[in-house]
Amino acid sequence: MQSKLPELAELQRLLRFDIPRVHHETLAQITDGPRQFPVDAVFIGSERLNVPTFLLVGGVHGVERIGSQVVLAFLNSLLHRLTWDQQLQTALESVRIVCLPVLNPVGMIHQNRGNGNGVDLMRNAPMNALDPITWPFGGQRMTRRLPWFRGALGKPLEVESQALCDLVERLCQQSPMVMALDVHSGFGSHDRLWFPMAGSRQPVPHIADYYALKKLLKRCHPHHRYLLEPQSHHYLCHGDLWDYLYLNANSRQQTLLPITLELGSWRWVKKNPLQLRSFLGMFHPIKPHRVKRVLRENLFLIEMLWRASANADQWVPKGSKRQRMHKAALRHWYQND
Numbered sequence: 037m038q039s040k041l042p043e044l045a046e047l048q049r050l051l052r053f054d055i056p057r058v059h060h061e062t063l064a065q066i067t068d069g070p071r072q073f074p075v076d077a078v079f080i081g082s083e084r085l086n087v088p089t090f091l092l093v094g095g096v097h098g099v100e101r102i103g104s105q106v107v108l109a110f111l112n113s114l115l116h117r118l119t120w121d122q123q124l125q126t127a128l129e130s131v132r133i134v135c136l137p138v139l140n141p142v143g144m145i146h147q148n149r150g151n152g153n154g155v156d157l158m159r160n161a162p163m164n165a166l167d168p169i170t171w172p173f174g175g176q177r178m179t180r181r182l183p184w185f186r187g188a189l190g191k192p193l194e195v196e197s198q199a200l201c202d203l204v205e206r207l208c209q210q211s212p213m214v215m216a217l218d219v220h221s222g223f224g225s226h227d228r229l230w231f232p233m234a235g236s237r238q239p240v241p242h243i244a245d246y247y248a249l250k251k252l253l254k255r256c257h258p259h260h261r262y263l264l265e266p267q268s269h270h271y272l273c274h275g276d277l278w279d280y281l282y283l284n285a286n287s288r289q290q291t292l293l294p295i296t297l298e299l300g301s302w303r304w305v306k307k308n309p310l311q312l313r314s315f316l317g318m319f320h321p322i323k324p325h326r327v328k329r330v331l332r333e334n335l336f337l338i339e340m341l342w343r344a345s346a347n348a349d350q351w352v353p354k355g356s357k358r359q360r361m362h363k364a365a366l367r368h369w370y371q372n373d
């Protein structure tokens with residue numbers, strides 16, 4: 037077990053930057069024996085509340101440290117650029133970027149997927165999948181000693197899950213649209229961008245928006261290698277927090293477009309099988325040059341997504357075009373009309 041978490045130390049260093057229109061909030065304190073760890077979010081850009089918001093989240097699963105590091109690499113770059121780049125300062129007058137690099141600090145300290153109570157935060161929402169899941173991978177209530185534990189039935193959300201839900205629900209109340217990118221690692225050999233649903237094979241109501249975003253990425257980042265697709269194409273799970281937040285926002289006519297960046301860790305393992313000597317190696321590149329490459333490679337995607345959030349009115353389809361895009365998206369991802 038580590039006594040100090042490098043990712044939290046890096047965040048504390050970045051929080052010492054004194055830049056106009058940048059502030060941070062401690063959303064929760066997580067207890068681990070005698071110690072406490074903060075869950076901090078950094079707010080950058082417009083202080084007006086009714087502007088589009090881009091939310092960048094990392095460290096939901098404690099073993100997926102590279103996700104936190106991707107968020108911190110972007111935050112580091114953005115804060116340094118803000119000290120001199122006047123065009124960037126102007127662009128950020130009409131959008132808000134919120135970075136939450138370490139949602140699950142105790143899981144990260146102990147190198148566990150779940151939090152200090154052994155709960156998998158992405159199985160913790162109070163909702164069941166609508167279609168059959170693969171047990172125990174899709175969430176289980178049997179024991180906290182196995183991964184993918186949902187928490188006991190009827191118990192309140194874990195503190196970390198509640199902190200994320202409170203933040204997202206506040207942003208959705210304030211902003212005309214919220215796009216969220218939640219960075220994970222560990223599935224397959226490709227970098228995937230997953231959108232809801234995770235608990236149903238039914239198409240998400242905002243599928244036209246995701247299809248428009250796919251086209252936007254193809255045109256503006258033409259050599260990217262991300263696969264943008266519904267999460268349900270790969271597996272279904274109970275209690276996905278993004279499904280829960282998306283459905284709640286949708287029922288209130290708020291626009292929330294969550295995306296999970298699932299970095300394909302199997303290729304790091306393939307290039308360096310010795311990684312498997314440690315559990316962390318299944319989820320995190322070990323060789324320093326490979327870590328640097330991951331941190332470098334994802335910056336432009338994040339840049340594209342916050343700018344797409346800021347300018348959503350320019351590309352989100354409306355009216356009859358929206359209907360056409362909806363049908364095209366169904367053909368593309370679900371082979372039907």
Ligand SMILES: [Zn+2]
Nearest residue numbers: 097100220221
């Ligand atoms: Zn994960």
